[in-house]
Amino acid sequence: MLLSPILLGALLAAGAQTTKPPASPAPGSPYGGVVVEEAVARVNDEIITRSDYDRAMKEMDDEARQRGASMQQISEGHKDLLRNLIDQQLWLSKGKELGITGETEMVKRLDEIRKQYHLESMEDLEKAAKEQGVSYEDFKANIRNQIITQQVMRDEVGRRVQFTPGEVQRYFEAHKDDYAQPESVHLSEILVSTGTGDAGTDDPQKLATAKAKAEDTAAKLKSGADFDQLARSSSDGPTAA
Numbered sequence: 001m002l003l004s005p006i007l008l009g010a011l012l013a014a015g016a017q018t019t020k021p022p023a024s025p026a027p028g029s030p031y032g033g034v035v036v037e038e039a040v041a042r043v044n045d046e047i048i049t050r051s052d053y054d055r056a057m058k059e060m061d062d063e064a065r066q067r068g069a070s071m072q073q074i075s076e077g078h079k080d081l082l083r084n085l086i087d088q089q090l091w092l093s094k095g096k097e098l099g100i101t102g103e104t105e106m107v108k109r110l111d112e113i114r115k116q117y118h119l120e121s122m123e124d125l126e127k128a129a130k131e132q133g134v135s136y137e138d139f140k141a142n143i144r145n146q147i148i149t150q151q152v153m154r155d156e157v158g159r160r161v162q163f164t165p166g167e168v169q170r171y172f173e174a175h176k177d178d179y180a181q182p183e184s185v186h187l188s189e190i191l192v193s194t195g196t197g198d199a200g201t202d203d204p205q206k207l208a209t210a211k212a213k214a215e216d217t218a219a220k221l222k223s224g225a226d227f228d229q230l231a232r233s234s235s236d237g238p239t240a241a
Helices: 004-008 052-066 071-078 079-098 103-116 122-131 136-161 165-174 204-222 226-234
Strands: 039-043 048-051
Touching: 039 052, 039 079, 039 226, 048 052, 048 079, 048 136, 052 079, 079 136, 103 122, 103 136, 204 226
Parallel strands: none
Antiparallel strands: 039 048
């Protein structure tokens, strides 16, 4: 059972990846022991650990690569990572203070993901995540943190910020260029080869086989089959993977 890369990347970069063990030995303690976990920042009563930081960096890098970002763009993103982690922890701390847990919304979000990928149960979703090398508990925690952060932002910030229609229109008129985007097309494709020879003559048998394959693929898509999985299993083009 496979999940689309979209699942693993779109939600905080599709889900949380399992943390790799540190490449170098942990630093020694002045008392003769070994430091089990290094703290990189303290936010109120919470600590952001080295493994939290490393995991977040890996997620960010994986998501950036899926978007086709350059190495320079990926490196630029590292500069703000710790600040972003601290900002998120501040939002989570405020959510805790307000009694916002995000549990109910998290269950709903997980169920939506399950339905999107045509899985029978939550156990199937957990199994599919594990088969992809994803920590299911980290995956749920990321979704929960997103929900808490969004709700705190909406409750604590949104209700304090009010604009009149006139202010919105004036801002838009002054920043039109910021919203202008060139026309573009995003293409997802499943290519079916007709087996046309170099001489340009078409083999009727190959054409009939290709037509049947194309019609079967289209029927599966109309019945709700996952496009990414069908592309990997059925496409004859170089983009199948």
